Structure formats: structure tokens, C-alpha cells
Amino acid sequence: MSQSAAPVLEARQISKRFPGVVALDGVSLALLPGEVHALVGENGAGKSTLIKVFTGVHRPDGGELIYNGSPTAFGTPLDAQRAGISTIYQEVNLVPMMSVARNLMLGREPRGRLGVIDTARMYGEAERILAGYGVVTDVRRPLRTLGMGVQQMVALARAVAIDARVVIMDEPTSSLEPREVETLFSVIRKLKDDGIAVVYVSHRLDELYEVCDRVTVLRDGRVAHTGPLAELERLKLIALMLGRDLDEVRTGGLTRFSRDRRQARDRDGAQPAVRAEGLTRRQVLRGVDVSVWPGEVVGLGGLLGAGRSETAKGIVGALPLDAGRVVVAGRPLRTGSTTAAIRAGVSLLPEDRKAEGIIPALSVRENIALAALPSLSRAGVVSDAKIDKIVDVFMRRLRIKAASPDQPVQELSGGNQQKVLLARWLAIRPKILLLDEPTRGIDVGAKAEVQALVDELAEEGLGVLLISSDLEELVEGADRILVLREGEVVGELSGDDVTEDKIMASIAERGAESDG
């Protein structure tokens, strides 16, 4: 990277307003060829909006874009793409019903005779490209039948395969496993070597320090800082993002959420809050046993496709099971029925929130209160005051950034949408809460708050099953960890054994065996 090189893409004093919010307020950013530029900030700071201005999705209200040295205004994402700006948007934006190969190649399918798409070549090429990302799958299958991680790798492969001078990644790792993150990083390093400029948005600070050269911190739509990343201490970075003093952050313990791990309680005589036995589903789960005692946070570790999400879905009846049973507080649950599970006090925050959770056109207030309505109403009449209180508490604690509680959720930033859903599940106070990637896409400040909330609930006697591809979060949050591999429980860690290294070892150990 040569600092003297002219910027390939530059934003000058860009402003963008939405009704009720100023999303960007005079933002300037220069992107140099061959650099990886981190773009960070709290949820709702304006990162995605800036990206969408770069790629022609949004028209700026003020300021100008300079691309390759001349002022530019992209009318559509297609124009930006043609000009060499390739983007992975925050929400995986592919077509779920189309096949993997067609998604990957959409817009640049290989042509055969008569200009007609050469399908054999298309499938071959798609397979080859994906293999380069460590994804081996039947590329003819509809995309939606694959896990979120694989979908994200397809999005990545698609963006990188387009001949680009600038590659923008808006939270590309939010559904990736450590191993896939490594793949991503090697891709990024290669892009860098080729002189391509990369914009990298993430709330995982470790990642930033690993791949990024410079950083721009956005706060409330303004640039709070720009400079080389290596010189910036981690706490200082957080302080810049949150707009607080360094000392305050240091003493407030915002980054390290530490506590004593609850020791396994005396379980003689006591019943687990939920006990799942022999959950089996062809090709996915092979007899998984999980128990969660009241007041305990159990983490599920493992790689992508290990069956963690499927285990959670199996427990709440959202995945048809071939065999196995679920016992809640001593009573067997009717399998395959989510209604029965909810009635018994088991609820799941699903992994794919867009498809399975959020109701985009409803307000923040309605989305939060939705699941809690039965407990907030008497004889079918809902108490507005109670709803207001709950909504207010969660909006404050999780720092949900919205113009008002009545703003439609679809207008919120990605991370704030996540917070709304999380609030919905925390608000119903079930007996057992299954959280699948609860802090995905949530900023550092709110992350600590989420962990604190989960911990409070556990203290009150709730059983929590926590799934997270962020090992740090698992280690900090869980009392006990079960490691899954290929649909089986291959290890259990508790007490002092709960460390990142031991989890990795547990995954790898079995891996070596079954590969060999």
C-alpha cells in the first residue's frame, strides 16, 4: 500500500437525510487502492447508508462522490457494479429460490452457441469457484436449502468474482464460522495484493485489527475519526465509537463482561428445565442429547453444519424430527409443534431473523410487544401502559436507535432491527430461552448489555441455550458448553475447561478422527 497513491473512491461532504433522521452529515472518506479500510460505528451510525450512497442505491442530498478522479453519480447499483464497485450488502441479498449456481452467476452466465446460457459450464464454473472458498455443495440446489453461512460465502464469491476495483463488505462475517472467516481474510489479503480497495464493516473488533489498515469511525452520521488502525488502542476505538471518554470506557468494563461461572448445581432431585433426548433427523442430527437446568446458560459450540441451529429448532418443534423427544419440566412435549413448545414456555430467537422473525412494516413497538401480548393482556384486552413500559425499557437498555417507537422496523439500521427482535424474545420471559446468534450484527456497547440481560434472566431461574459462532461470546456467557460435530455431541466442557482453546481442540480432535 502506498500512501501517496490517489484515492480510487472518495466521498466529499456527503449528506443524506431520511424523514426524522440525518443519517449522514458531511461525511468525507478517501479510499486508497490496495488498502483495507474499516468502517465502524454504533448501530445506526450511518455505515450502511454511506455504502448505499457509494453504490447508487441512495442519492446523496449533498456532497459529491469522486471515482477514479472524476465526479460521479451512480444512478443504480448496476451502474456502480459495471464501473467496478462490487458490494456484499448487510442482509444477504441473493434469491433464495434460485439455485446456488444461478445466484452466483446471475448477470454473467457463460454463453454457449447462439448466445444461450451454457448450463453445464455454468454449473462447473460455480462448483470450481465455490470450492475455492471451501464450500462443497450441489450447486443445482435452491439457495434457501443451505445454511446462512454458506449463503454468505456465495454472496462473497459473487462479489469478488466480479471484476472490481473496489469491494465493499457490510458485515460479511456475521454468519460465518471461524474457519470461514479465515477463508474470507485470505480472500481479502489477495484482493489487497491485487491493488483492490476494500471497505470492511464489522462489529467484531478482533477482525478489524487482523485485516484492516485504516479506520473511519462514524458516530451519529459524522466522521469521528480517520487514521491508521494499528496506532489506535482497542479501548480508544470503542470510546470513539460510543462518544465517551477513554477512562469511562476503561472503568465501565464495557468490553469485558466477566463474572464467575456458575458451578454445576446440586442436581439430585432437581429437574432440568428442558431435556432433549436422541434428537434425530436424517442427514442433520444423529441423536443429540441436551439438558438445560434452571438458572443455567448452556452454550452450543461447533462448526457450521454441525447441527446447532437444527438442535434448537428441533427442541421448539420447528424442524420435523425422525426420532427423539423433548421433556420440559418433567413433561414430554408434543414434537413438531411450535405452539406446544411456546405454551410450555420454550421460545427460540431464530438465526434467520429476516425470514423467520421480523415484521418489517410494523412499528418497533408492535414488533417488540408481539410475542408478549398474551402475558400483557387480561381477558384479551391489552394494557397499553404495560406495553409502553416494556418497550421503553428495552429501547433504552439495548439502545435501539429509532426516531420513535412508532417507526416501522424496516427503516431501522440492520443492527437495530436485530435488537428489536432480541427485545421481543427477552420480553416474553419464557422458562427456557433458546438464542441463536443473539448478538449478530449488534455493536459493542449493546453486546455487553445483551449479555448482562441474559445473565439477569438466568439469575432469575431461566434456562438459556446459547448458540454463537463468536467463541469469545460463548466462553464469556456460558456456564457449560456442548460441542457438536456433524449432528452429534462430541464433547462437554464446564467450569475451568470453558476456554476458547479447549472448544477449538474439542472440535478439531474429533475432526482428525473422522477425517482419518
Place this chain on the structure above:
Amino acid sequence: MTRSPGREQVSRVLQQHGALMVLAALAIVGSIAFDSFATAGNAASIVVSSSFTAIIAIGMTFVIISGGIDLSVGSLFVFGGVLAAYGSQYGLFVALALPLAACGLVGLLQGLLIARTGMAPFIVTLAGMLGVRGLMLAISDEGATTYLVKDSAFARLGQGGLLGLTWPVYITALLAVAAMVLLQRTAFGQNVYAVGGNEPGAALMGVPVARTKVYVYLMSGLLAGLAGVLNAARLSSGVTILGIGLELDVIAAVVIGGTLLTGGAGGITGTIAGVLLLGVIQSLINQVGNLTSAFQQVVSGLFLALVVVAQRLLGRAQRLG
């Protein structure tokens, strides 16, 4: 680490080829039950009478896969027929060009309205349907005037044929093959699926969403007009009061053929099977003899309901797979 649950594959095959299987089953049952069903003559008459619906249904398949709907096709079918009959007094070329230009124009306008203003396809094409029908009534004195075909070359287009099948059947077959290639093997076809499957996502992936929609409605209008032209040639006249409710039959055939009403999935083979299936049901009911043709609608309706329920279940099985 690839998972390939058989259940998911089975449900996908059922979704795509269910209509074809039921069609085959019904044909076999029909041949066993009725002597007069499995004759070449009866088969030919089913195919000939289905061909007009099939042409319209091909266009409708594109529309529905793109996530839209076109209610104007019944009216355009009639409009095309009348203009063809009227135009035939000026020769074959005018008999073909006039209706295609007019119906294409209506389709184009509808497409532009839908794509550029974001109005709902249901509303725009409902307006198109009513508007065109009103126009028809106006120029034909409330349906009293019937335009007769004046050109014999034009009439031969609808009535002549080869090997017991009329030209419209061959034209339909050609169009179906072309549509299949267009849908599966060209960028335009991929864009249609992408727009119907995830419109905002498609836009971000660089798909020209508006242009794709315009083409789809233009095509639907053209094909509806063409079906009308061929039908006028067959009947040697342009009758203005035909085609009421035809759009619904066409939509039913497309959906029975496995195309999802919500967009994003479907295909031409299924549509052709769906059209033939409705034709066979009609024919079987005629065989029974003492049942009125109204009964055919009841059966088609029940069948449609069944298919939609099955699609939901199959879709669920695939998602959970």
C-alpha cells in the same frame, strides 16, 4: 458435509412435475373408462382447443414468475381477434400486424405503469381488462357487430394444418420451446426469476428490474393478442363477447402447472401440462355426457384448490429440508 435430503428432492420434483404426472394418470384412467376418449380424434381436439389457452398461458407464466399478475389477457385475446378479422380485409399482413401492434402496445403501457410507478399489477391490469373490454363493446355496438374474416390465406392459418393438427398447435409448440429457452437459458429469463424471487435483492445484484417487468407484460400482451388472432382465423370471425373469465382459466392452468403465485419459481413445461390437464378434465366430463359444462368449472376449481394446498406443503418441506 453436503446434505441432500431425499425428501426435499422428492418435493421439488412433485412441485415441478406434479401436473404432468396427474395428466398422465388421468389420460390412462380416461382411456380405460371411455372407449371414445383415447381416439386420435379426441386427442387432437383436446390439443387443438387447448392451444389458444396455452399461448396466453406461456406469457402468463413469465408474468407470474416475475411476481406479478396479468388480468387483461382475456380482453386482449378478444381485442386481438376482432382487430385481426377487421384487418383481414386489407390482407394477411394487416390481419397479423394490426392486432399484435395494438395488444403489444397495451401490454407495454401496463408494464411501464407497473415498473415505473410501482402501481400494483393487479390494479393496472384490472384497469386494462375493463378498459379494453369497454373499447370492444364500443366499436362493436355492444357486441352486435361481428367482423368476418375476409382473407382466405388468413383463415387457412387457423384452419389448415398437418397430420390432423391445425397450424395453431404447431405455433404453440414452437412458442413453448422458445419460451423454455428464453426462461432457462437466457439472462432475461434469469432476471425474471430473480425479480420474482427477491425484488430488492435483485436490484442490488444489478438486475434491471424495471426493464424486466416491462418486457414481461409486453410479452404477455403480445401473446394474448396472437392467441386472439389465431382464434379469429379458426372461427373466420372476430367475436366480441368471447373470452370473459379467460384470464382466470389461464392463471389456474399456470398455477396448476407448478408456478408459484408468489413468484420466483415455475416453468413452461408445467404450464403446458396444466393447460392440457384442464383440457382433459373438460373432455372427460363431456364423455360422462349427462354432466353440464358448468360441472367442469367445479372440478377445475377443486383441483386448483388442491394444487395450491399441495404447493404450500411442498414448499414447507423444501424449506425445512
